Amino acid sequence: MKLNIISPKWPEHSLWGQIVFRFPYLSLTSLAALTDDKWEVAVIDENCQKIDFSNLPDLVAISLMTPLANRGYKIADQYRSKGVTVILGGIHPTMMPGEAAAHADSLVIGEAEATWPQLLNDFKHNQLKTIYRPTGFHPLVNMKPPKRDILPPKTYFFTNTVQTTRGCPFNCDFCSVTSFYGRTYRTRPVAEVIREIEPMAGRHIFFVDDNIVGKPSYAKELFKAIEPLKIRWLSQASLSIAQDRQLLRLAQKSGCKGLFIGFESLSQENLKAMGKSVNQVKKFREAIKQIHDYGIGIQGSFIFGNDHDDQTVFEDVVRFVEKSHLETAIFSVLTPFPGTRIYDRLKRENRIINTNWDLYDMNHVVFKPARMTPEQLQKGLYKAYEKLYGIPSIIKRLFPLNKNSLFFGIQNYGFRMAWLKTIKQSAITKQHITGKK
Template identity: 40%
Template sequence: MRSRVIHLINPKTDSLTTRPIYFNRALYSPLAGLLAVAACIPRDQYEVILTDENIETIDFDIEADMVGISAMTSYVNRGYEIADKFRAKGVPVVMGGVHPSFMPKEALQHCDAVVIGEVELIMAKLLDDLKNGEMRGTYRAAGLHPMVGMAMPRYDLLKKNRYVNRTFVQTSRGCHQGCTFCAEPLMNGLKFRYRPVDEVIREMEECGERTISINDADFFGTPERPKEVMRALKGRGIKWQAGVTSKLAQDDEMLELAAESGCTLLSIGFESITRSTLTSVHKHVNRPDQFAALVEKVHSYGIMVFGLFMFGFDGDGLDVFDETVKFNIDANYDACAFSVLTPYPGTLTWYELRKANRIVSYDWTMYDQGHVTYLPTQMEPDELRVGHARAYENFYALPSMAKRFPWTGNRNRAQWAIYNAFMRKAAKTDHIDTIAPPTADPSVAPMPPLLPIKKEWRAAVLEAAGAPDPETSHLEPAPIACESDSQGAVAAE
């Protein structure tokens, strides 16, 4: 008798960090979510096959009992194409990830079921329905996962030789910053949920790697919790990197513990060098007048700084590109990633721009943080596109790299060279020669998995979605374990 098979698929992303560049490797693996999904599937009942289309082709002839597809907005259309092909063969398809969680009605036009938000608490129900031939509609847990007793991600499924950074360990979910352009607080909540420290350390020790990426929205989100993790990491010989916000990255005790516990790089969302711009998108934690000193301080502990910046805010004029890059070079950032402001469906930025009739394109393939999908206020869309490309070209120019190279100090020079080489070459292959063409409005409105707490934001979301505003609509999921949507069995578009 054939073993039951579940085929998990990550559609092709084709981003700067997931595109194989050197030695047929990508800088980052995008599979952390699917490895966690695979961990929820009983090994004694199913064989799990994992495909990352960024590095391999999809075998549409695999005899699978179910296909699971995870997708973010920029590659959800490819996910829909994959789903349509498998459904045409009679294979049940379930979709999850950020975009299907925010737009389940759209996703259900291409799949049998959608997992909204976290999968851990509803996987058993999903698989029971699959066995009974009843898997359809939307599935969401009645509450947020307590982050205790989580199964070890299925690292054995990962093709480790195809990625530079391949092992991602999650120590928390949620983020209390509430930036208007970000999906995290509407997906995982404004309050941090923490895994027990011993479970985090056990995963790091047993994952098979000694170089780890901590996969939190903000590892330095609160003053004491990251220190507990880092104290437990000391002396274990593990090298790690993490994404953090700028405020607690200035804490000397935090940085000393980070260095002592093996931290080599911190990715920090600086976003803009203009304070008023940061305030307008509720990134209150950032202080541009302290950025250069922060970079210098982090460097003093032998830790690299990967700066994340965004262009296209309402306060950005044509000088923002060159001024930002000059600042980045002068401040000696080790690496930077620049993105175009993107109004992801369901975020507060989406609702603000849509209400102002400023969103031009709803072609999700254009929502890649490189194409311009809306009307900026102080420049033409094509000027934003060209300026964005020029920022990459200038920051990763050879004179800039020579100036920024860590000739002195304790930063990891090999890691610095790998990051800069990958980003330089990836940017050169990222040929975005047009802005996003106009499209018709989407047929359905997004609905965030978690509604905003702020009353006026919640009202804007519900008005756009044509939904009532229940008095209990705070940052908690609706109290239902599983609901079936009437569109669940509808054929593809």
């Protein structure tokens, strides 16, 4: 029996579709690991490989985030028209099961660990149900290591992605983490994480946790156990890490080279409204210095278009990023992903102006902002990116050079290239806001 596990490609107009330094989605290799050896499994990431519709498997599983949903539905429809059974799973089908069901023989809602083996068994016996929903959350013990060896060689920047925790103790209104994982923060046994890392080729690891320091006592135990492995690692963390010097020291000693951190806004009112009061704007500079003092670089994330943002937000944020020497930054427009509180609120306020999921890539305005027009928000985002990934800003942010400058220099180069390709698509942006071709 043959199974294809697929991630659809990002829309062409999206910055994320242009990224050159890719790493594989853990969801694909994890699902492959949950599949018993009697299956012949292929993992296809359409961002890197073409789907061969002439070579039909018995079963197709497609993992969908919201911006990939339209493309995923097309792939599903094409396979189904040829008689292949299609399963849809991931965050978008979990939040929009009614919509996704029209393109699938069956849906996997939420985490797949508990339901996938049963689904495969039902399929074999011709008893596939239309929906598989777990009764609780996986305890994250005895997890099978993802099947990384199934990935096509030389396709990714690196393949060492590992998850140590799921969920986040916070509940920001724009974020789908808590709606997908519930108000849980679960951790894997440290010994199991170490067993997974030890045999890996290469000493660079990306921990794909949403917040690796969500439970500081666990993070400290993990970092202590990692230290002897002499790895270099990156992950995502909340800014709360800056309040705990012991945690920072242990992160540094264990090989942490950089963290993706959501600052989100320079307005405390915005942060309060989104439920991220853990971020205190007046302490941002001090927190950044603290993290930098431990040799850890920062990729800061900022969201434009919150209700207290006017047109001054773009310059203010770029200036802040440069003055604080954030090594890289990601700018997004507020995006009301289905399943989030911001989606419910903007829908209630009749402010969602576009439901084409292709545009839910965090780079395109799909709602009416409170203090500017959608077009002003769109242009502001583009101008802010243009400045951020211009050579003068890159130099300003990366100097004086340190041990991490090479890595972050490469990352800035990657983002600059992706950005330059993205602006070629700006006609699409204009068209979707004005409705004119």
